[in-house]
Amino acid sequence: MSSPYLPSKAEGIAWCSALTLEAVLIVLANLLALALFAVNKRLRKRSLFLVINMAFADLLSGALSLPIFIYTVGAGFMLWKARFNKTFYAYQVFGQTVVLQASLFSASLITCERFYAVYWPLKHRTLSVGAYRAAIFMVWIIAILFSILQLLTSDKPAFYTFVSILLIQLFTLCIGNIAIWRRFQRRIASQQQNREAQNRLHSLRPTTLSTNSSDLQLAFEQEVMDTRL
Numbered sequence: 001m002s003s004p005y006l007p008s009k010a011e012g013i014a015w016c017s018a019l020t021l022e023a024v025l026i027v028l029a030n031l032l033a034l035a036l037f038a039v040n041k042r043l044r045k046r047s048l049f050l051v052i053n054m055a056f057a058d059l060l061s062g063a064l065s066l067p068i069f070i071y072t073v074g075a076g077f078m079l080w081k082a083r084f085n086k087t088f089y090a091y092q093v094f095g096q097t098v099v100l101q102a103s104l105f106s107a108s109l110i111t112c113e114r115f116y117a118v119y120w121p122l123k124h125r126t127l128s129v130g131a132y133r134a135a136i137f138m139v140w141i142i143a144i145l146f147s148i149l150q151l152l153t154s155d156k157p158a159f160y161t162f163v164s165i166l167l168i169q170l171f172t173l174c175i176g177n178i179a180i181w182r183r184f185q186r187r188i189a190s191q192q193q194n195r196e197a198q199n200r201l202h203s204l205r206p207t208t209l210s211t212n213s214s215d216l217q218l219a220f221e222q223e224v225m226d227t228r229l
Helices: 009-039 046-076 086-119 121-125 129-152 155-228
Strands: none
Touching: 009 046, 046 086, 046 129, 086 121, 086 129, 086 155, 129 155
């Protein structure tokens, strides 16, 4: 009969160290992105608002969500004693679910915005800054409402709701990016056809010019012969 698995503290230290390094890198990378957006005025474009919002959500993920997860992992490996009470559960839901959903919704919104820009570029140029701000506001409101729903409901309904929303987000990301890729492929094929047509036109121009010159020369010689006669 096999003995039960006993967590190793060395393994727990390795996991917590790797996760801590990941959290630090996530925070530093997204802080750099936010700093560049704040300092460089050229980056303050409407199309980058959604990207910066996602960077902010990822920053919170490294600063809030991963420390909570590290605390839970360390407790599982018996590195420290954890208190999993209602307050911790509420903090875990708001610290992890809100940030995770905000990041996923931001990624889906970026895909939809790029899809709209590729297929309807003229309408996309008319979008105002207020429209982007409203979209970002709705991302966080939906993430907060979903976290409250998960906090108030039992485990199974919350799990099914989370999986359903996650599948919708993944479907949006996959279908949107595939459609954008196909649009660019068609555009590249159209540009290649136009270049081939232009090359054919350029190759026919010298022949046409030489033919026209020969016709003019023959007409001139015929005119000279007629005058002599």
